[in-house]
Amino acid sequence: MPASPTPVRPPTRPLATAARVVMLALVALLTLFATRDATALWWILLLGVAGLPAALAPGHRLLGPLSRFAEVVVLGLAASQVAAAATLGGGLGASAVLPYLAVPVTVTALRRRFREGAALLAVAAATLLVSAALTQADGGRQLGQTGYLAVCAQWLILAGLGLYTAGTLHRVMRVRGEGKPQPYAEATRLLTQLRTVARQLPGATLDPGGISEHLLEELRTVAPTDRAAVLSASGGGRLVVLAQIGVDRVDWETTLDADSAIADAWASQQPQTAARSQARSHTGGDVSALIVPLVAGVRTVGLMVLEADSAQAYPPPVVARVTALTRPAALRLEAALLFDEVRSLATNEERQRLAREIHDGVAQELVMVGYGIDNALAYVEDDPKETAEALRTLRQEVTRVITELRLSLFELRSEVDRHGGLAAAIAEYARTVGASGGLRVHLSLDESTARLPAATEAELLRIAQEAVTNARKHAGASNLWVTCEVDPPYAQIEVSDDGHGIGEQRTEGHYGLAIMAERAERIRGRLEIRPRQPSGTTVAVVLGSSPRRDRVRGNAAAAEGE
Numbered sequence: 001m002p003a004s005p006t007p008v009r010p011p012t013r014p015l016a017t018a019a020r021v022v023m024l025a026l027v028a029l030l031t032l033f034a035t036r037d038a039t040a041l042w043w044i045l046l047l048g049v050a051g052l053p054a055a056l057a058p059g060h061r062l063l064g065p066l067s068r069f070a071e072v073v074v075l076g077l078a079a080s081q082v083a084a085a086a087t088l089g090g091g092l093g094a095s096a097v098l099p100y101l102a103v104p105v106t107v108t109a110l111r112r113r114f115r116e117g118a119a120l121l122a123v124a125a126a127t128l129l130v131s132a133a134l135t136q137a138d139g140g141r142q143l144g145q146t147g148y149l150a151v152c153a154q155w156l157i158l159a160g161l162g163l164y165t166a167g168t169l170h171r172v173m174r175v176r177g178e179g180k181p182q183p184y185a186e187a188t189r190l191l192t193q194l195r196t197v198a199r200q201l202p203g204a205t206l207d208p209g210g211i212s213e214h215l216l217e218e219l220r221t222v223a224p225t226d227r228a229a230v231l232s233a234s235g236g237g238r239l240v241v242l243a244q245i246g247v248d249r250v251d252w253e254t255t256l257d258a259d260s261a262i263a264d265a266w267a268s269q270q271p272q273t274a275a276r277s278q279a280r281s282h283t284g285g286d287v288s289a290l291i292v293p294l295v296a297g298v299r300t301v302g303l304m305v306l307e308a309d310s311a312q313a314y315p316p317p318v319v320a321r322v323t324a325l326t327r328p329a330a331l332r333l334e335a336a337l338l339f340d341e342v343r344s345l346a347t348n349e350e351r352q353r354l355a356r357e358i359h360d361g362v363a364q365e366l367v368m369v370g371y372g373i374d375n376a377l378a379y380v381e382d383d384p385k386e387t388a389e390a391l392r393t394l395r396q397e398v399t400r401v402i403t404e405l406r407l408s409l410f411e412l413r414s415e416v417d418r419h420g421g422l423a424a425a426i427a428e429y430a431r432t433v434g435a436s437g438g439l440r441v442h443l444s445l446d447e448s449t450a451r452l453p454a455a456t457e458a459e460l461l462r463i464a465q466e467a468v469t470n471a472r473k474h475a476g477a478s479n480l481w482v483t484c485e486v487d488p489p490y491a492q493i494e495v496s497d498d499g500h501g502i503g504e505q506r507t508e509g510h511y512g513l514a515i516m517a518e519r520a521e522r523i524r525g526r527l528e529i530r531p532r533q534p535s536g537t538t539v540a541v542v543l544g545s546s547p548r549r550d551r552v553r554g555n556a557a558a559a560e561g562e
Contacts, residue, residue, distance in 0.1 A: 017055045019107075023100045024048050030096035034086040043078035047100065050074045058107065065116060068104040072120050075100055076127025083148050084137040092147045094128075098155040105159045109166035117163045121156060128152045208232065208336040212243035215304065215329045220245070222321040223290070224308040227279075230294075231262070232302040232337065239266075239303065251280045252305065262303060265291040269300055271323060273314050278305055288313035292322055294330035301334045365401045369394055416457040423447040423484040425457075426464045426493065430482045437472035439480045439497075447486040452543075459519045460493055460541060463527070466516050467495035467539040475499025477536060491525075494540040501537050516541070 028044045053060075054067035079094040086093020101124060108117035132143040132152075142148055212230035219225065227246025231239040231254065239254040239262070253260045256267075261274040274289040276282075288310060294302040304326055306314070314322075376390040416425045423445040434441035451457070464482070471477055477499035485492045513529065516539070520527040525543040532538045 019103050020048070020051050020055055023103050027097045027100050030099075031082055034088060034093045034096040035082060036087060037085060040082055040085055043074070043081060043097070047071065047074050047078060047097075051103070054104070054107070058111070068107065068116070068120060069123055071104045072101065072124040073127050076124055077131050079128055079152065080131035080135040080142055080148075083145075083151075084135050084142060092151055094148055095151045095155070098151060101155050101159050102162065105163055109163055112170060114163060114167045114170075118160075121160055121163070124159075125152075125156055128156075208242050208333060208340055211329070211332050211336050212302075213245075215325070215333075216243055216245045218325055218329075219304070219306060219322060222325065223306055223318050224310065224313045225306050226309050228304070228306045230302055230304050230333075232333075233300075242302070246307075253278050253280060261289060261291050262305065265293045265303055266300055269293045269295050271319055273319070275311070277307055279307075285309060286311045290314040290319065290322065292319075292326050294326055294333055296330045296334040299334070301330055301337060304329075365397070369397055369401070372397065416454070416461055421447050422452065422457045422460060422486055422491075425461050426482060426484050429461075429465055430468050430480065430495075433468050433472055434480055439472060439477060442479065442481045444481070444483040447484065448488065450488045452486065452488050452491060456491075456523045456543070459523045460491060460525075460543070463516045463519050463541045464493045464495060466512050467493075470512050470539070471495060471497040471499065471537070475501075475537065490544040492540060492542045494538060496532050496536060496538040498532070498536040500535065501531055513539075 024044060024047065027047075028041055031040050031044060032038065050070040050073075051067060053063040054071065058064050075097060078097050082097050083092070083094035086096065104120055105117050108114065108120065129143065132145075132148060133141060135142040137145060137148075215230060216225075216228050219228065225245070227244070227250055229244035229250065229252055230242045231252065232242050234240040237256045239252075239256065241252060241254070244250060244252075253262050256263050260278060261272040262278055265272040270293070272291045274291070275287065276289065277287045278289050278291065286309060288308045290306040290313075292304045292306075293300050294304060304322075306322070308314070372390060372394045376387050376394065379390070380387045416422050427443050427445060430441050430443065433439075452460070464484075468480065468482070471480055475497045477497035479498045481494075481496040483492070483494040483496075513527075517527045520541050523543060525541050528538075528540040528542065530538050530540075
C-alpha cells in the first residue's frame with residue numbers, strides 16, 4: 001500500500017544556517033565592542049553550540065525544538081552577563097546579543113510552527129527576567145535597571161510582531177489557496193456535474209435535438225401552437241433549426257441581419273411578439289408569433305419560435321408561462337451544445353485518420369476498379385474472352401475491397417469489454433483479421449486481474465489493431481505472433497510477422513506508424529519497431545517497467561551483494 005503523502009515544508013535548512021552564521025558574527029562584534037573584553041565571546045561560542053543541532057537537523061521532532069529552546073535560554077543568560085560587563089551603563093549592553101533572538105523565532109515562522117515560536121518568546125522573556133534578578137550590576141540587581149528592561153522589551157516585541165505577521169500572511173495565503181480551485185479538481189467537478197446533468201435530462205442524453213424536441217412538447221401544453229421550432233447559432237450570422245413541430249417543413253427566417261422579430265429577440269434577449277409569420281413562404285391569414293430567446297447567464301444560446309394561426313394568441317400571461325419553461329431549458333440546451341462541441345473535438349482526430357485511410361485505401365482501390373471497368377468496356381466487342389477475364393479479375397477485386405471495408409468496420413466496433421479485458425479484445429481482433437488474410441495467428445496472453453485505465457486500454461488496443469492491419473496488408477506474411485502482457489501499471493503489446501519487413505524503420509515515412517507513435521506518446525509509452533530474424537518486422541508498445549524484471553534485477557543485485 002503506498003504511503004500517504006506528507007505535507008511539503010519549505011527548505012529552511014540553508015536559510016537557517018546562513019542566518020545563524022551571520023547573526024553569530026554580528027553579535028560577536030557587537031559584544032566585543034560593548035564589553036572591550038574577549039572573554040565575553042565565550043557566551044557567543046556557547047550560543048553557537050546550542051544552535052548546532054537545530055542547524056544540522058531542523059526537521060527533527062526532538063532535536064530541533066530542544067536546540068531552539070536551548071538557544072533562547074543561553075541568549076537570556078548571555079544578555080544579562082554582557083549587559084553587566086558592558087561599558088555602557090544602565091543595562092543597555094544587552095542590545096549587543098539580543099538581535100540573535102530573531103534567528104530561532106524566524107526559523108519557527110518559516111517552518112510554520114507558530115506555537116513553538118510563541119513558546120520561545122515566553123521562555124526568552126522568563127530567562128531574561130530570572131537572569132537579571134540574579135545578576136549584580138552597578139551596585140544593585142540588574143532587574144532594577146530601566147535601560148535593561150527597555151532593551152529586552154524592545155527585542156521581544158519586535159520578535160513577537162515578526163512572528164504574528166508571518167502567521168497572518170500564512171493564514172491569508174492558505175485561505176486564498178483554498179478559495180482558488182485547482183485545475184484538476186475543477187475539471188473533476190465540472191465533469192461530475194456534466195455526468196449528473198446527462199443522467200437527469202429526458203432520455204438521459206445530451207443531444208441538442210432531443211432536448212429541443214422535449215422543450216417543444218412541454219410548450220405545447222401551456223401555449224397554443226400550430227408550428228414551432230428551436231433555433232441555435234451556427235456562425236456567420238445565421239441560425240440552424242435544432243427541432244420543429246407542426247407541418248413537415250417550415251422555411252424559418254434564420255438570418256440575424258434581417259428585419260424580423262427573430263433578429264430583434266436575439267439582439268435584445270427579450271421575448272418578442274409579432275402579427276406575421278416568421279416563415280418566408282407563409283401564405284397569409286391571421287398569425288400570432290412568439291419568439292423567446294434562450295439565455296444562459298449572459299449568452300444567448302438559441303431561440304424558441306411559436307406560431308398559431310389566430311390573432312392575439314400570446315397575451316402576457318401566456319408569455320410568462322412560456323418564459324418560465326424556457327429559463328431552465330436554456331441551461332440544459334447550453335450544456336448539450338457544449339457537450340456536442342467537446343464531443344466533436346474529441347472525435348475530430350479519429351475522423352481525420354479515417355478520412356486518410358479511406359482516401360489512401362478504399363478510394364484508391366475503387367479508382368483502380370473503375371479503370372478496370374473502362375478497359376473491359378473498351379475491349380468488350382473486340383475480345384470477349386479478354387473482357388470476361390478482366391471482369392472476373394474485377395469481381396475478385398471488388399470482393400477484396402468489400403472485405404477491407406468489413407474489417408475496417410470491425411476495427412471501429414472493436415473495443416475493450418468491461419469484463420473481457422484488453423488481452424481478449426486484442427486476441428479477438430487478431431483472429432478475425434488473421435482468418436480474413438490467410439494468416440496463422442500465434443497468441444501469447446498474460447493478463448493480471450488488475451486493469452489499466454479505460455483510456456489507456458483503448459489506446460493500446462488501437463495500436464495493436466494498426467500493427468496487425470499493417471502486417472496483413474503490407475508485410476506479405478504467413479504467420480503472425482501477438483504477445484500481450486498486462487500487469488498494471490506495466491503493459492507490453494508485441495506484434496510480429498514473418499513478412500518482408502518495412503525497410504527503413506522510421507515513423508516519418510509511414511502514416512500508420514506515426515499514428516501508433518502518437519498514441520504511445522499520449523499514454524507515456526514507447527513504441528519500438530525492429531526487424532525480426534530471419535524475416536519480418538516486430539512492432540511493440542511498452543508502458544511502464546515490468547515488476548517481474550524489477551524483482552529479477554533486485555534478486556540479482558542481492559546475490560551479487562552476498
